[in-house]
Amino acid sequence: MVTVGTIAGLAVLGVAGPALAHVEVSADKTTAGAENVTLTFTGEAENDKAGIASERVVLPAGIDPATVTLVKAPAGWAYQVGADGFTVGGKELPVGQDAVWKVKVAKLPDGQTRLSFKTLETYGDGSVVRWIEIQQPGQDEPDNPAPLVTLKPGPSAAPVSSPAASPSATTPAAAPSTTGAAVPVAQNADDNGGNTWWISVVVVLLIAAAAGYALFRRARARADS
Incomplete structure (x- = not known):
């Protein structure tokens, strides 16, 4: 029994040794x-x-x-x-x-x-x-x-862009500049004033002509009577 056990032990060592x-x-x-x-x-x-x-x-x-x-x-x-x-x-x-x-x-x-x-x-x-x-x-x-x-897999070589990277997502829409808005308004006012002054003159002339015509009609009516 001892001999058999010894041989078995040596056989196990013989197999395990090279594998290590x-x-x-x-x-x-x-x-x-x-x-x-x-x-x-x-x-x-x-x-x-x-x-x-x-x-x-x-x-x-x-x-x-x-x-x-x-x-x-x-x-x-x-x-x-x-x-x-x-x-x-x-x-x-x-x-x-x-x-x-x-x-x-x-x-x-x-x-x-x-x-x-x-x-x-x-x-x-x-x-x-x-x-x-x-x-x-x-x-x-x-x-x-x-x-x-x-090894463990590495991170993706092409990461997906975050929505936060979009300018529309991170930067609020710029409020209209009051200075910028005033410029075209003022310009339009100047343009209108320059282009319509003659209308005022015509209106005044028409009123004066109407008044003169009315006076003329009255005077003629008196002369006829």
């Missing part, structure tokens, strides 16, 4: 399109004969290697930019020691919520472990999954 050795990544900002994001990578050591010597990361589409800078790496390791990503490496780490490094990304891609960072982990004995299999939503994790960052 991954390269993992996390982000300090987890929204699509975020700027100045620090990514922290951890390469878990799995080789019991050699230490990790370098980590090569292939960046996902939408991240330009030129916009990525090193923040932190193991002592003595150097950072080198490549055509599709970057490499950190140098002196072989002690056997069993994980490799931890950080980089800063100027801007995460817009409209993407799953970013996979394929990583090639090289040991001091020349062996390479390829963590490059893309993890698919809703499916079991592959044997050698690529490090994955899951």
Whole structure:
């Protein structure tokens, strides 16, 4: 019974051990399109004969290697930019020691919520472990999954304008200027006065003519009588 239990325990450990050795990544900002994001990578050591010597990361589409800078790496390791990503490496780490490094990304891609960072982990004995299999939503994790960052959707690139932005909604209709209104009224008054003065003269003349005609009729009537 003891022998069977021991064998069973070793079998479980044998299955669980390799599954725990991954390269993992996390982000300090987890929204699509975020700027100045620090990514922290951890390469878990799995080789019991050699230490990790370098980590090569292939960046996902939408991240330009030129916009990525090193923040932190193991002592003595150097950072080198490549055509599709970057490499950190140098002196072989002690056997069993994980490799931890950080980089800063100027801007995460817009409209993407799953970013996979394929990583090639090289040991001091020349062996390479390829963590490059893309993890698919809703499916079991592959044997050698690529490090994955899951993001929240970013804000809409084209926000809808608020009704408050409409001038008619924010600015009350300007009250008519009393000064402006007085100008045309005064002008009209001047124009009317200039154009109708002769009418007054004609009226006066007509009244005078009527009065004279009336006097003439009276005088003639007296003479006839």
